[in-house]
Amino acid sequence: MLNYDKVKHWPIEDVTQTWTERDSILYALGLGVGGDPMDANQLRFTYEKDLQAVPTLAAAIAWPKSWMRNPETGIDYLKLVHGEQDTRLFKPMPASGTVTSRTRVSRICDKGVGKGAxxxxxxxxxxxxxxxxxxxxxxxxxLRGDGGFSEVSGVTDAPPAGLPGVPERAPDAEFELTSPAQAALIYRLSGDSNPLHADPEIAAKAGFSKPILHGLATYGMAAFAAISCLAAGDARRLKRVAARFTAPVYPGETLRFQFWKGDNGRWHLLARIDARDVIVLNNGLIILS
Structure with missing residues (x-):
């Protein structure tokens, strides 16, 4: 059973990572950017001349080791699902540099026995x-397997604020991006080497017909779509991108990103795969300067 006190105060290591322009380009290629090598907008992220990093690279680098696998946490790691991702940019993401990441557990919420945490x-x-x-x-x-821990620990945190839903009207803008068939094999070179995204046998054991694309790759695709469609290709204008993961994506699929204009540079986001009639990102939020 999840140990609230240990998880809340787990000593997560700081991580320092140096990346180069080559790494920024590799990250973009793993998102499917560069599929049209004659597109000047795509070349801004995949060619050294005037190179920009896709800002969600910040969510992909300098990760600490997978400490939630440690038995002392009490977490049923096999039932862990990445639910939401939210990145706020305070400065433009450099195409190369050295960063240090500092991670902390900010909230642990018990949803109840059989309902997860x-x-x-x-x-x-x-x-x-x-x-x-x-x-x-x-x-x-x-954590689908860890509901009910508060009955033992006697403590739980308030749930996080939910991301806003998309408006019930036609979107104001749309952008399509195709994930290459080898996208997961490329994206994993940016740091996430989970075999679920490369090994057909492991994917089958997890209930998938073939290896799935990394959730953070789908998330990065959304950032590129927003920059391309709403910010004239200027990555410096992206200040926030948040979304909920609602379904897996298979490499080779085409995603349609839909945007609804809000106030003060805010846009709502949803991503769907028309070929399977499935929504893969929902409750998305984009903020531009």
């Missing part, structure tokens, strides 16, 4: 040389 992690991405914070990432994991 929620763990919220906050991670600061800090420029190692200057000490300035580049970004903050917020990750919510659903």
């Amino acid at each position: 929620i763990v919220e992690l906050l991670r600061d991405i800090i420029d190692t040389a200057s000490g300035e914070r580049i970004a903050e990432t917020r990750q919510i994991s659903f």
Whole structure:
């Protein structure tokens, strides 16, 4: 059973990582950017000339080791699902540099016996040389096998605020992006080597017909779609991207990103795969300057 006190105060290590322009390009290629090598917008993320990093790279680098696998946490790791991701940019994400990440458990919420639990992690991405914070990432994991822990510990945190739903009207803008058939094999070179995304046998044991794309790759695709469709390709304008993961994506599928204009640079986001009639990202929020 999940140990509230140990998980809430787990000593998560700081992680320092250096990345290069090559790494930024590799990350973009794993998102399907560069599928049209004649597209000037895509070349801004995949060619050294005037190179920009897709800002959600901040959510993919300098990750601590997978401490939730430790038996002392009491977490049933096999039933953990990545539920939501939220990144706030305080400075433009550099195409190369060195950062230090500092991660903390900010919230553990018991939904009840048989209903699972929620763990919220906050991670600061800090420029190692200057000490300035580049970004903050917020990750919510659903622990499907850990509901009811508060009956033993006697303590639970309030649930996190929900992301806003999309308006019930036609979207104001749409953008399509196709994930290459080898996307997961490319994306895993950016740091997430979970065999679920590469090994057909392991994917089958998990109930999938073939290896699935990383959730953070789908999330990065949403950021690129927003930059391309709403910000004229200027990655510096992206200040926040948040979304809930609602269904897996298979490499090779085409995603249709839909956007609804809000107030003060806010846009609502939803992503769907028309070929399977499934929504893969929902309750999305984009903020632009």
